[in-house]
Amino acid sequence: MVKKSTLESILQEEMSDFWALLENEEKRVIAENFKIQNFKKNEIIYSEGEEPLQLMCLLKGKVKIYKDGVGGRSQIIRLIRPVQYFGYRAYFSREPYVTAAAAIESATVGSLPMSLVEEHIRKNNGLAWFFIKELSNDLGISDARTVNLTQKHIRGRLAESLLVLKENYGVEEDGLTLNIYMAREDLANLSNMTTSNAIRTLSSFTNEKIITVDGRRIQIIDEERLRKISKFG
Amino acid sequence: MVKKSTLESILQEEMSDFWALLENEEKRVIAENFKIQNFKKNEIIYSEGEEPLQLMCLLKGKVKIYKDGVGGRSQIIRLIRPVQYFGYRAYFSREPYVTAAAAIESATVGSLPMSLVEEHIRKNNGLAWFFIKELSNDLGISDARTVNLTQKHIRGRLAESLLVLKENYGVEEDGLTLNIYMAREDLANLSNMTTSNAIRTLSSFTNEKIITVDGRRIQIIDEERLRKISKFG
DNA sequence: TTATAACTATGTTTTACAGCACAAAAATAA
């Protein structure tokens, strides 16, 4: 048995879904071109308008994909957790990034040149199918999100965000505390509201004993209630 | 030269982007399973919750993909023109439709069983790549739309919709009249506003000599102005 | 340590937009 490089062992163990689809010869080329980068909290990973050159894979930490809109307001489009892939869509569309990505907390990102990824997609059907599924899932989520963000009221939007955070990043050992500590501003940008209203609505939820808040630690006490609020008013 | 069936000639001539990617043997199977259906104005093509079984291709007419939200309000997610493909995303995600589709005006739709499409995608790289590009484009548009619909004000949203309609369906011989006659309600559902506000804002644009309105005929007089309104206020 | 900045909290004011009511006009049916 040959000794594996650290990079290759990461590919094999962390990115197994992707790695398992490759032929032996492909694995060699991919491993050779695989790079790892660290990003500090709040550091920008890529910006709108830049040329998409890398397929990225979040190995550790949390990342937000967002878009700056009118009047300095920003909208969080989706959240990335380990191990998820991002940064590839714009390349497939042959256009510059229309979104930006930043680390919510310090993050480790593995990356591969998109040119190489494309090359392998064109040869390897399993890999192509992998991206078809990824894109289909993201598109479904994006379409649903459009309606949620435009039609629900503030309370419903925030309730939904809290549930999304739980589904996405899970909870701590107590089974209640959200495993992500977000600034109120990010919570607002995720829920399409102003920071003041995010704070205000969190307070309301606390008063109604639906959640407890301690700084950025949020516990979901009454999930059933939150679901109802998310669904209706 | 063998005589071609009508169906096969439609595949070859209308759906050439798709058809050209197929091998000869594939063409035979696809042609055998290709069906054509007509839909009347306002007729529903598929509904939310249904199982996605067909890849559809709009051959004639105009189709809206929409999603019913809170309190009977409906949001138009995207518009389909000939020759565009739709109805396949949910199948790739192995989930029921999360959107619905209906004919805005009488439409002709060609369809193929998704099971067959998947089978060919798994064998044919060109076909897989075709869907990767389709999905990537739609996802980019959807993400941009989310921000536009949530952050822009009424005037900006309506201005944007009018420009989208022009880009999507083009104009008549005069170079001004939009080649689509939509109900005010649809225009509102496209722009995330109430019907009254769509009507009101159209009136404002008319008074400001940005457009002219004659029933459902809309002429864009001052496109530059419309772009400015769409971008800022 | 103190200073400075960033974040959180809450009260007040303003406004964009929904909701409703009611006509008029147009389309569709009888």
Added chain:
DNA sequence: TTATTTTTGTGCTGTAAAACATAGTTATAA
């Protein structure tokens, strides 16, 4: 034709949420 429904157009009212103001609180830097 007339009757009935659907669509379009406007005015009025209420309210959800933004905008603004101000202060306390927690990080970060000097």
